[in-house]
Amino acid sequence: MGAGKTTIGSEVAExxxxxxxxxxxxxxxxxxxxxxxxxxxxxxxxxxxxxxxxALDYLGGPEPHVVSLGGGAVHGIEHALRHYAYTxxxxxxxxxxxxxxxxxxxxxxRDEASFRNLYTNRLATYRKVADSVVSSGDVDGVILxxxxxxxxxxxxxxxxxxxxxxxxVALVGDPTVVGIYGPRALEALGxxxxxxxxxxRGEAAKQIDVAQRxxxxxxxxxxxxxxALGGGTTTDLAGFVAATYLRGIPWVAVxxxxxxxxxxxxxxxxxxDVPEGKNLVGAFHWPARVVIDEALLQTLPERExxxxxxxxxxxxxxxxxxxxxxxxxxFKAALxxxxxHDKGPRNVLNLGHTFAHxxxxxxxxxxxxxxxxxxxxxxxxxxxxxDTTRVEEELDPRPVTVxxxxxxxxxxxxxxxxxxxxxxxxxxxxxxxxxxxxxxEVRRELVRLIA
Ligand SMILES: NC(=O)c1ccc[n+]([C@@H]2O[C@H](COP(=O)([O-])OP(=O)(O)OC[C@H]3O[C@@H](n4cnc5c(N)ncnc54)[C@H](O)[C@@H]3O)[C@@H](O)[C@H]2O)c1
Ligand SMILES: [Zn+2]
Numbered sequence: 001m002g003a004g005k006t007t008i009g010s011e012v013a014e015x016x017x018x019x020x021x022x023x024x025x026x027x028x029x030x031x032x033x034x035x036x037x038x039x040x041x042x043x044x045x046x047x048x049x050x051x052x053x054x055a056l057d058y059l060g061g062p063e064p065h066v067v068s069l070g071g072g073a074v075h076g077i078e079h080a081l082r083h084y085a086y087t088x089x090x091x092x093x094x095x096x097x098x099x100x101x102x103x104x105x106x107x108x109x110r111d112e113a114s115f116r117n118l119y120t121n122r123l124a125t126y127r128k129v130a131d132s133v134v135s136s137g138d139v140d141g142v143i144l145x146x147x148x149x150x151x152x153x154x155x156x157x158x159x160x161x162x163x164x165x166x167x168x169v170a171l172v173g174d175p176t177v178v179g180i181y182g183p184r185a186l187e188a189l190g191x192x193x194x195x196x197x198x199x200x201r202g203e204a205a206k207q208i209d210v211a212q213r214x215x216x217x218x219x220x221x222x223x224x225x226x227x228a229l230g231g232g233t234t235t236d237l238a239g240f241v242a243a244t245y246l247r248g249i250p251w252v253a254v255x256x257x258x259x260x261x262x263x264x265x266x267x268x269x270x271x272x273d274v275p276e277g278k279n280l281v282g283a284f285h286w287p288a289r290v291v292i293d294e295a296l297l298q299t300l301p302e303r304e305x306x307x308x309x310x311x312x313x314x315x316x317x318x319x320x321x322x323x324x325x326x327x328x329x330x331f332k333a334a335l336x337x338x339x340x341h342d343k344g345p346r347n348v349l350n351l352g353h354t355f356a357h358x359x360x361x362x363x364x365x366x367x368x369x370x371x372x373x374x375x376x377x378x379x380x381x382x383x384x385x386x387d388t389t390r391v392e393e394e395l396d397p398r399p400v401t402v403x404x405x406x407x408x409x410x411x412x413x414x415x416x417x418x419x420x421x422x423x424x425x426x427x428x429x430x431x432x433x434x435x436x437x438x439x440x441e442v443r444r445e446l447v448r449l450i451a
Contacts (some may be wrong), residue, residue, distance in 0.1 A: 051073045167192070
């Protein structure tokens, strides 16, 4: 009571594209009476019965919902909550809760002493059922928790507790990252660490022969967990190995690049490259946890940071507001929770990427992804009739020297074609959307990016 669960619940539901159910509201509507009136005419036991049945209906139903549960409803449905729900305890100071609840005409909020008693008595039950605890009002916090993302400065040193379960761990990383952060990770994992496996730096890690070597070096059984410490190439490869080894074991991503923290480690896409193209073989395999420790970015070379900056600006354009790493991670996480297998809403994350991929292919991938994205964002903004100043000032995109016909052919191959029109993500007043644009118009914007 007074934790703000109706407000936060409806915002979370909106971000996740799910229906919101407020059990109190539902019961009031159904009876045409306020909760107080139901308490008076039918008694609390009756009310709890209705509340419980309603909650169980939604928990057992086929569609995922965001459900705001009355504080007293938890009792008696703990088992169902554990099995069918991700349960978030909205933490609120008793003073704040009381200040809000006293104005509400709630039957159990009429007297301060008994309200505070109730608050204290319910804590133990909440602690038992909650999958995580989030501060009242923190919408991003709810989304991050539901996506298994832990964001905290210094989190690396708590890694032992953040890897779910208590089974053995195999740590996977490249020599640079393991050189810098390996000792702290080892210390944090303690006796759980069974082995450390080296993978090459950069894109060279995302190769089938590397995956094969990691498969054969792994000593974990199904109770074990792979922990990937590194940039997007490490997490893509290690996640793919985790998806396939013993038909799938859990993995934890500890992204150490900006690209990793706000993009690559989020959303469950894992994979490797094949001669026919990048990321063409892989699996959706959501990490059991993503540990985002921004302190790890302190050692990141400037060139790598710029790669991430392009993706951050892309996310800000999609969100229509400024974001920090945590906010950008939550933005992507919400889209991915909403569309885990990339069949719809998630494709807006491709803003600028149709152009970026075409330029990268025409440059034989000798063009950093962030620079290609910066150019792609220019084209996407121009197609959307939007101001390009921020992209120009913050990312300073320079036209690239590639063959424009090759780039165009690569864009056409990129499977976003619909007859004479090409599907591209554009920004509209109602937010980002996948729209069909005439091929000539798209081609003209592509050519403008080429020196
Ligand atoms: N799975 C997804 O959804 C997804 C999304 C975006 C990108 N990706 C993939 O991510 C990859 C790019 O990842 P990236 O940009 O993180 O590059 P990366 O993994 O190659 O890392 C870049 C370099 O930085 C070094 N490094 C990493 N962290 C460091 C640190 N904290 N301090 C010092 N050096 C550090 C690494 O050793 C490496 O040499 C691409 O293969 C791309 O396909 C995947
Ligand atoms: Zn990208």
